[in-house]
Amino acid sequence: MSRKKTPKTKGASAPAASALPAANGSRPARPGTARPVPQARPNGPPQPGWPSLGGGDFYDVAFKVMLVGDSGVGKTCLLVRFKDGAFLAGTFISTVGIDFRNKVLDVDGMKVKLQIWDTAGQERFRSVTHAYYRDAHALLLLYDVTNKASFDNIQAWLTETQEYAQHDVVLMLLGNKVDSAQERAVKREDGEKLAKEYGLPFMETSAKTGLNVDLAFTAIAKELKQRSMKAPSEPRFRLHDYVKREGRSTSCCIP
Ligand SMILES: Nc1nc2c(ncn2[C@@H]2O[C@H](COP(=O)(O)OP(=O)(O)OP(=O)(O)O)[C@@H](O)[C@H]2O)c(=O)[nH]1
Ligand SMILES: [Mg+2]
Secondary structure, eight states: OOOEEOOSSOOSOSOGGGGSOOSSSSOOOOSSOOOOSOOOOOSSOOOTTOOOOTTSOEESEEEEEEEEESTTSSHHHHHHHHHHSOOOOSSOOOOOSEEEEEEEEEETTEEEEEEEEEEOOSGGGHHHHHHHHTTOSEEEEEEETTOHHHHHTHHHHHHHHHHHSOTTOEEEEEEEOTTOGGGOOSOHHHHHHHHHHHTOOEEEOOTTTOTTHHHHHHHHHHHHHHHHOSSOSSOOOOHHHHHHHHOOOTTTOOO
């Protein structure tokens, strides 16, 4: 069994479209940085005595996750919340092209690296994002609960997904900005109904408070990890059940 270390210069499988710069002050998107396939190690428990994983450099298996949805729904903020535990308040700076961040999670004793691609929601970048769908192992479809149009557009995003993504891609629907209760324009039940219609796991999130943010990515990591194991020793992970059980609603909790 070998434990992988995030290479300084990464593989060159991503479409060249990632050469577009990011306008949001994060690292510019670089070409050729995506990993094409889950890099599963042979099954088995992690070896003792490996170097400290403090820097998040080492991983057993890696997956590519994409955030998609209309401009302004909070994709970049969700990613920043997950990666850095912070909220990008203030002026909204729309993503240009595509950007990514890596995060390694400990999932039941295995280091799962998520390479998370933050796409631009603006129409003019659509052709850029199309090129990335095919390598994605999971897609998080976001709408903004204060913006009905972003919810109505989810069907169009699903159509794109069907057209460009792998048929077995893991999907999850997220209604973001639930902290803005006064401005809510999409009821939780409507999100649930849409999710049910398409057979998607669903949660409401807030990049501002952090509600359900870690949970959404952890659920995806668990599902992808399990799928990558040829003969899983653990009981089958059920994404829908997990999200239903663990997801919190705005009324019940402080994240
Ligand atoms: N109240 C609240 N505001 C949020 C939340 N998430 C994002 N925002 C705000 O919504 C605006 C848009 O957020 P972004 O994350 O940049 O949106 P995006 O989906 O990445 O937009 P594009 O890059 O254009 O596709 C910003 O002003 C954020 O501060 C949230 O959970 N709650
Ligand atoms: Mg963005």
